Amino acid sequence: MSMNWDDLRVFLAVARTESLSGAGRQLKIDPATVGRRIARLEEGLGVSLFAKSPQGYELTRDGGRLLAHAEAAEQAVSLGQDDLSGDGDERLKGVIRIGAPDGCANYVLPRVMARIAEDHPDLEMQIIAQPRLFNMSKREVDLFVSVSPPTSGRLLVQKITDYHLSLAAMRWYLEQHAEIAGLGDLQEHKLVGYVSDLIFDKELDYLEETGASEADYTSNSVSVQLNMIRAGLGLGVVHDFCLPFVPEMIRVLPQELRLKRAFYLVRHADDRKVERLSRFADVFCRRMRDEVDKLEREA
Structure with missing residues (x-):
């Protein structure tokens, strides 16, 4: 046959x-x-x-x-x-599907996509926001953003950029609750964080660095955690690139607690020769670095 x-x-x-x-x-x-x-x-x-x-x-x-x-x-x-x-037109076309953790997908990728779309208007970009790792062998996405470099599988991995996280709370919350002069004072406050058994990457386990053993209010979603803090439920570790989106949310103890993590771009190893995806990866990483840097400077 x-x-x-x-x-x-x-x-x-x-x-x-x-x-x-x-x-x-x-x-x-x-x-x-x-x-x-x-x-x-x-x-x-x-x-x-x-x-x-x-x-x-x-x-x-x-x-x-x-x-x-x-x-x-x-x-x-x-x-x-x-x-x-390859007809001399440098603009990218077709469909490219990008997976990412929901914090990155909600607060960084739309801005990245907007910049890429200015130069490549015929490119259709799809963002898949999932609080988990993606299975490249099943081709769930063309490439994905990870918070740690995968160590197994036939994958191409490149570092995109570093990013930072800070302990944060609403300004009005801090005015209405006990003063926080050091990490030891956090025991007088409620903390927002990840559901511990749903943390899919060790780089997302921030609580230990605050000195707390567990959070009081939890979610597997960065966006939900941010809205919990915005509602005044307590303090939490927040991506610095999220802070410009919530003007009344401010850093707490910035000299004592500021975490650094990194984003990595992951592709299937068989796509090494796919020129369109390689070109997109280069553009994507450059725009990601620009947007993360810009948002952190605005925080």
Whole structure:
């Protein structure tokens, strides 16, 4: 049987989403059509590519063997598109999906996207904000921003920039509650932070550096934590790049507690030769550095 790219594209979508409905949403076709396409592919090859389980569609041994060839075909198609679009127009086009932790996604990336869009108006950028790590083998995103460099997997990792975090509270909250002259005074106040068992990266565990063992009000979302502090529930560790968005929120004990972390850009190793993604990564990192620096100076 001769396989065409459309069949392999459907196969890849099911392999990565582990469901017909997920693949259908990704490809914008009906799940029943996805099922028929997979059945036709299996019939033509004379093997079973997926095993249905309570968790979804799992690759069989033959499916795993086909996956490597399908991903190679995907890369070849991408490289071919890059080559054919190299017509002297330096502007980026098409769709690029970026994953990021929600703090970065909410407060930095929209500004970054706006700057990139000025020079590349035909580029469609999608931001996926998730308080977790992304699975590049399933191609959930084209690239993602991480707060620590991954140490496993076939990935390309480059540092984007350092950023800072500070203990912060609303000005009116500080005027109405006990004075804070040192970290020891924090025991008289409520703290806002992450849900401890939902911290997906060790770099997000800030509480130890405040001297507190646990937070009183918690969320897995940076944006929710920021709004908890804004509502006067207590103090919390806040990204400096968030502070310009809440003018009445101010740093507390800035000389005693200011944390430094870093953002990293992560891509699949197979995308090393995809010129469009490499160009985007360069532009993206430059704009990220500019925007983080600008927001921190405004804080």
